[in-house]
Amino acid sequence: MPWFTLERFDPTFFDTAPHRHVYVMDLPVAPEAVWRGLAGDAPLSWCRGLAGGRYTSAPPHCVGTTREVTATRLLRLREEFLHWEEGRRHSFLVTEASLPLFRRFGEDYLVEPTPTGTRFTWTFAFEPHPLLARPAALTDLPNGAFLRTLIADTKRHFGAA
Structure with missing residues (x-):
């Protein structure tokens, strides 16, 4: 299978990316439970659109940790963590993808305690591959x-309405 290399970026990309989707969820479970689901051995295993999420570097996980995941059965991604604050926040950038869809892509996960559980903020940031830049507005609908x-799936897994 061919792999396509994506451009690296720094954490400011999560605020400046041409395409950003930010989802804030209040979940009725402890922050530790949310963190285990996001950073454990089978990250995001409850998400129907993701499969085979596994770390490719040995624990302990931190900045520089690598992981692979398959999205929608078609797109394989190799990820590298550029921020890791145990129990609270981590962010990764995609270093390689099996399809040339993105120039840059990454996700940021923020887990914060609330009086009733956890506020989980999930940010997706991407820039399409230059060949797809013009129709990106059209492709943002299925992406969204x-x-x-x-x-x-995340809300259902953690019992949120």
Whole structure:
């Protein structure tokens, strides 16, 4: 299978990316439970659109940790963490993808305690591959639909309405 290399970026990309989707969820479970689901051995295993999420570097996980995941059965991604604050926040950038869809892509996960559980903020940031830049507005609709499925699965998994 061919792999396509994506451009690296620094954490400011999560605020400046041409395409950003930010989802804030209040979940009725302890922050530790949310963190285990996001950073454990089978990250995001409850999401129907993701499969085979596994770390490719040995614990302990931290900045520089690598992981692979398959999205929608078609797109394999190799990820590298550029921020890791144990129990609270981590962010990754995609270093390689099996399809040339993105120039840059990454996600940021923020887990914060609330009086009733956890506020989980999930940010997706991307820049399409230059060949797809012009129709990116058209492709953002199915992309957004896929992301909303991940959010719905996460809410259902943690018992949120």
